[in-house]
Amino acid sequence: MALTSLSDADVQKQIKHMMAFIDQEANEKAEEIDAKAEEEFNIEKGRLVQQQRVKIMEFYERKEKQIELQKKIQSSNLLNQARLRVLKSREDHLKTLLEEAQVRLGQLTRDPSGYKKVLEGLITQGALQLMEEVVTVRCRQDDLPLIQAVIPISQQQYKSISGKDIRLVVDQDNFLSPDTSGGVELFVQKGKIKVENTLEARLAMLSYQMLPELRQMLFGANPNRKFLD
Incomplete structure (x- = not known):
């Protein structure tokens, strides 16, 4: 079989064709890599956002519980203080009555x-x-x-x-x-x-x-x- 020699123009044409094919494959591969990276980025970003959202929700739930507990403690303290003031007022009143009774005892001897x-x-x-x-x-x-x-x-x-x-x-x-x-x-x-x-x-x-x-x-x-x- 006889070999056909290629002219310089044919060689250049084939080289350009091969380069175009390689560029196309490279571009397709790059696009595929970019798409994969974008997908993984979005997945990771979603995971991180969700993770941070959960942390933020937990943080504010703890804060809410702490505030609620502080309110209960403060309310209990205020209630106890009010009760103590009432008890003290009552005891002071009783003390005054007993002091008045003592004064009247002294008056008893005048009869x-x-x-x-x-x-x-x-x-x-x-x-x-x-x-x-x-x-x-x-x-x-x-x-x-x-x-x-x-x-x-x-x-x-x-x-x-x-x-x-x-x-x-x-x-x-x-x-x-x-x-x-x-x-x-x-x-x-x-x-x-x-x-x-x-x-x-x-x-x-x-x-x-x-x-x-x-x-x-x-x-x-x-x-x-x-x-x-």
């Missing part, structure tokens, strides 16, 4: 006949608590004449209640403080055992016993209170 009856009862009651044959009675110095007058009456009351005799001895060397509103103290066994029946002591005992009742009278029943002691 000799009424105060005499009170002293009789305080001495008799204290003696019945001690149940001894000899009891020492201590009073204010200003009350000494009244005490000496009621001693026989209290001794008789004691005997009629207990069926026993008692000797009430007034301590004329030691007296209650002049600041005491009134009343007496009773001693046995050289002062080892004492019954404090001053007006202040009786008021303190009665106020303690009646405190739940006073609170209910003044402020109404407490729905949370199960016991009244």
Whole structure:
């Protein structure tokens, strides 16, 4: 078979054709790579955006929960502070009432006949608590004449209640403080055992016993209170 020689023009033509083919394939390959890269970029961008969106949503959910918790804590604190203020106001009111009662106790001694009856009862009651044959009675110095007058009456009351005799001895060397509103103290066994029946002591005992009742009278029943002691 005879070989046909190519002219320079044919060679150049084939070379150009091959170069055009290579360029076309290169362009197609480049376009394919670009399209693939664009697709992967969009996928990655979408993934990152979604990831950041989730993080942002979680962040603001945490913030919202923190704010809600802070609101609850603040509301609870304010409520507790309000309750404490109410309780303090109530206790201050009770304290004022007890102070007024103490002032009125001092006025009780201005009525000799009424105060005499009170002293009789305080001495008799204290003696019945001690149940001894000899009891020492201590009073204010200003009350000494009244005490000496009621001693026989209290001794008789004691005997009629207990069926026993008692000797009430007034301590004329030691007296209650002049600041005491009134009343007496009773001693046995050289002062080892004492019954404090001053007006202040009786008021303190009665106020303690009646405190739940006073609170209910003044402020109404407490729905949370199960016991009244």
